[in-house]
Amino acid sequence: MSDRFEKGLKQRKSTLGADYVEANLAKADDFNRPFQEAMTEWCWGFGWGDDAIDAPTRSLMNLAMIGALGKMHEWELHCKGALRNGVTKEQIRAACHIVAIYAGVPAGVECFRSARKVLEEAGEL
Secondary structure, rough: OOOHHHHHHHHHHHHOOHHHHHHHHHHHOOOHHHHHHHHHHHHHHOOOOOOOOOOHHHHHHHHHHHHHHHOOOHHHHHEEEHHOOOHHHHHHHHHHHHHHHOOHHHHHHHHHHHHHHHHHHHHEO
8 A cells, every 4th residue: 555545544534534544445345445544545635734824724625615515425424534633513513604605504404414423423512
């Protein structure tokens, strides 16, 4: 594996949780393993692999973009990751507001719904 993959794997586990990442990699097969490897290297090794933006800010950017796209399963996963990266519930609320303003109130409503679930599970609400 490349250095970028190893760097990406470390960051992916740090943000999403080692158990989650290892389970995804373990169930990868010949069909989707190349995607798992490329995503780990590209998204996490290249996209998250420098120090230009800190992890909490990257998490908030992800929440805004994924929320705007309406990909709520991924949003929930990244909301959990945002908490691991030190993002506060107040910052998550602000990200939900931004999604509602720029992507529409229904998208914001979905973000708040998912955030509530994540924050309750984390004992933050």
